[in-house]
Amino acid sequence: MLSHEPLQKLDIIAPEQLAAQLPAHVAASVEGRDIVVFSVTDDASDTAAFSARYGFPMEDCANTIVVRYKKDGGEHLAALVSLGSLRLDVNGAVKAALGAKRISFAQREIATEQSAMEFGGITAFGLPMSWRVLVDAAVMERQQVVMGAGIREAKLLLAPAVLKELENVEVAPLTLPPGGAEELS
Numbered sequence: 001m002l003s004h005e006p007l008q009k010l011d012i013i014a015p016e017q018l019a020a021q022l023p024a025h026v027a028a029s030v031e032g033r034d035i036v037v038f039s040v041t042d043d044a045s046d047t048a049a050f051s052a053r054y055g056f057p058m059e060d061c062a063n064t065i066v067v068r069y070k071k072d073g074g075e076h077l078a079a080l081v082s083l084g085s086l087r088l089d090v091n092g093a094v095k096a097a098l099g100a101k102r103i104s105f106a107q108r109e110i111a112t113e114q115s116a117m118e119f120g121g122i123t124a125f126g127l128p129m130s131w132r133v134l135v136d137a138a139v140m141e142r143q144q145v146v147m148g149a150g151i152r153e154a155k156l157l158l159a160p161a162v163l164k165e166l167e168n169v170e171v172a173p174l175t176l177p178p179g180g181a182e183e184l185s
Contacts, residue, residue: 010054011039013154023116026126026150033165036157037149045120045152047084058085062145062160064122066111069100077106077114081124081147081163082136086175097134097172115150123148123156124163135163136174 018027018037030037044053047061061084068077078098082088095103112119115127124133124147139145140160149156163169 010036013037013039021151022154023126023150025116026123029125029166030149030156033162034159035162038155038157039153040155042152045155050146050155051084056146059083060142060145061085062139062147064124064148066106066115066122067094067098067103068106068110069095069098069103071098071100076130076132077110077128078132078134079115079122079124079127080134080136080174081139082175083138083142083145086136086138086178088136088174089176093172093174094134097170097174098132117148117150118152121148121150121152121154123150124166124169125156126150127168129168131168133166133169134174135160135169135171137171138173138175139163140171 013021018030040050040054044050047058047063050056051058051061062081063084065080066077067080068075080088080094088094090103108119111122115122117123127133142160144157144159146155146157164171
């Protein structure tokens with residue numbers, strides 16, 4: 001079960017209000033799962049600001065990043081879910097997991113248009129089935145994680161095992177050791 005000391009202080013969105021608060025495809029994907037959805041202020045939506053304001057450690061904050069990659073002569077999009085406290089090994093582990101020849105961050109406009117979510121709020125829930133969703137193995141080691149909810153003014157609190165319920169999710173080691181840094185080419 002999910003736990004967080006100030007959980008009772010969070011502005012929890014009732015399940016019957018999800019469709020009115022979240023993008024329809026995200027609400028539909030979240031519905032019926034063991035996920036707490038709560039409101040946050042836009043100025044505290046980004047990971048570091050969220051962690052500082054709401055008291056969740058960076059190790060429990062999961063970011064969803066959209067990348068585009070070339071494989072088999074075509075261009076594809078994928079979502080990468082990793083902890084806010086770790087850095088993705090983009091040109092090593094991620095590139096290998098995707099079997100990609102080239103990889104880069106997706107342009108903001110492409111990421112938001114194709115996901116139908118707000119930049120800074122993109123989540124693994126409700127993404128197109130054609131996308132691969134890679135979840136870093138370190139995410140799965142946490143008791144709970146907080147991640148985007150499709151909009152900047154809401155977050156999802158869930159046990160990482162809930163991510164494995166999504167059909168297009170793959171778990172793989174994707175990050176560098178703590179303190180490592182990686183840049184996209």
